[in-house]
Amino acid sequence: MWIYIEKIADYVGQEITIKGWLYNIRSSGKLMFPTLRDGTGFIQGVVSKNDVSEKVWDDFNKLTQESSVIVKGIVSKHPKKVNVYELQINNLEIVSISEPYPISHKEHGVEFLMDRRHLWIRTPRQSAVLRVRNEIIQSIRDYMYSNGFILFDAPIFTPNACEGTSTLFSTDYFDLGKAYLSQSGQLYAEAGALALGKVYTLGPTFRAEYSMTRRHITEFWMMEPEMAYFDIFDNMDLIEDFLVYVVQRVIKNKKQELEILERNMDKLEKVRKPFPRITYTEAVEILNKKDIPLIKKTEDGEEFIRPFPWGEDFGAPHEEAVVEDFDKPVMIYNWPAKAKAFYMKRDPDNPDLVRGIDVLAPEGFGEIIGGSQREDDLNLLLERIKEHNLPEEEFQWYLDLRRYGSVPHSGFGLGIERMVSWICNLEHIRESIPFVRRPNRIRP
RNA sequence: UCGAAGAUAGCUCAAUGGUGGAGCAUUCGGCUGUUAACCGAAGGGUUGUGGGUUCGAGUCCCACUCUUCGAGCCA
Helix, strand or coil: CECCHHHHHHHECCEEEEEEEEEEEEECCCEEEEEEECCCCEEEEEEECCCCCHHHHHHHHHCCCCCEEEEEEEEEECCCCCCCEEEEEEEEEEEECCCCCCCCCCCCCHHHHHHCHHHHCCCHHHHHHHHHHHHHHHHHHHHHHHCCCEECCCCCEECCCCCCCCCCCEEECHHHCEEEECCCCHHHHHHHHHHHCEEEEEEEEECCCCCCCCCCCCEEEEEEEEEECCCHHHHHHHHHHHHHHHHHHHHHHCHHHHHHCCCCHHHHHCCCCCCCEEEHHHHHHHHHHCCCCEEEEECCEEEEECCCCCCCCCCHHHHHHHHCCCCCCEEEEEEEHHHCCCCECEECCEEEEEEEEEEEECCCCEEEEEEEEECCCHHHHHHHHHHCCCCHHHHHHHHHHHHCCCCCEEEEEEEHHHHHHHHHCCCCHHHCCCCCCECCECCC
């Protein structure tokens, strides 16, 4: 009977078959301990020379790391360890003998492993990350579906920069000139929200910035909900409820993987409602209490400006200083207009502010969500488009959303890989996606 | 794009300007409870590329290439 390793605990005492690969093998004279993997888990086998045929024994001696095998044996409990099972192997069928395997069980550099990413993902740690990623995406879809959101896929080829800020990848598009790879589906999602009420997009996005940090990749997945008749506070309520659902569900369903990743569960458990909500102005006060200056680059180096001048955008040190006092995601809202994108709604009480939200993950994982209430006033939006020197013609359809039945609406964008990095406690975002794309990497 | 560090065996690293080493991996041998198993033996090198200083350069100097870390941009 063919069994997957993840179900092995149900078959103690029974003879089963595992179809998989040899992960590692240790031998001790007339005893061998092959560790097998089958994609669902890892299990140690026991082969003793006295209990198997000569052919089986000889075949085991031929096996190399990552050879594919079908083994038969009886499931037993580990003699010393609790909740660990072994397979007392009595038969072996070799499917394929592996050539000498390039990835050993000793240390390797990241670049060496990244060049062999197609093989690296076979290891317990990497496959645990990918399983958690799957659980995160599935729980996002389940949350959205059961809360009445419609999946609304946005196009990837677009004629213009959405926010007009970051650099985009471009390609020729038949007779229509240049097309750009989408950096956000938001503008399209807004159209969706005004048609369907609550929608979300989930797809790849592209940024051509030469960013070589542990938080940036050039191709990443983003989930962007957009809701009609939601103001900024409704938006924050949703963010909170949504993040708690996803985090708690991963904790519940992916305990083993988080253990492999040595994730500190106490810190994840604390992700419960309510999250701290801090205005930009309050955040600046925190910075000044901690004496964190604005760092300005000058021709001969750096200039430190204190107190932190109101109106300037935050950099990494500022985010860190604000977040370090909290053990939950922190929502910073009501930002200075000049620091944020053109589509964010002006605060009716203060024209210098826009109703934007940044959500910063705890433990120094940085911004995982950026969102806002959108500008729904046609004339104010036109003004902002001019201020930002954006091509008005390209935004006519977007402006239509304000001409025909404009309503307050809000949304946000969640970076999937940053979410995975946070939940898995990854040092670098490049391990959060099966095949990463960075400025210096397009292979494998 | 800017700043810092680095590139030596298949991998991870060591080597005061004076004969380039170790662990792992590979091959062979040993071992009945191993768990990145262990023990013994063997093979394995144009020190990133190009130039310079020197009696002598992995080591010092210059240029280039690539990588890592940080900053900016953001999710």
